[in-house]
Amino acid sequence: MIRVVLPAHLKVLANVARDVQLEVPGIPTSRAVIDALEARFPALRGTIRDPATQERRPFVRFFACELDLSHESLDSPLPDAVISGQEPFFVIGAMAGG
Secondary structure (H helix, E strand, O other): EEEEOOOOHHHHHHHHOOOOEOOOOOOOOOHHHHHHHHHHHHHHHHHHEOOOOOOOOOEEEEEEEOOOOOOOHHHHHOHHHHHOOOOOOOEEEEOOOO
């Protein structure tokens, strides 16, 4: 099971109050986690990645094991600690502005 931590606004859309536990088939990657999230919570479609290109939205970041996975390939395997459930996969809304 992969444990996913969502930002507050995505928790509201998904109608969850806590971290999400996901069964991710095959090799767990960022893409596979997002696929599983969108399948389980259809309201999240288009919020984390662009529906046309399937690329991560610019102001969304992925973190795990104190690593920024945002610029890694979406098809790169996740760290073992995330796969084993010891560490969560974080979806973070980046902040910008002046």
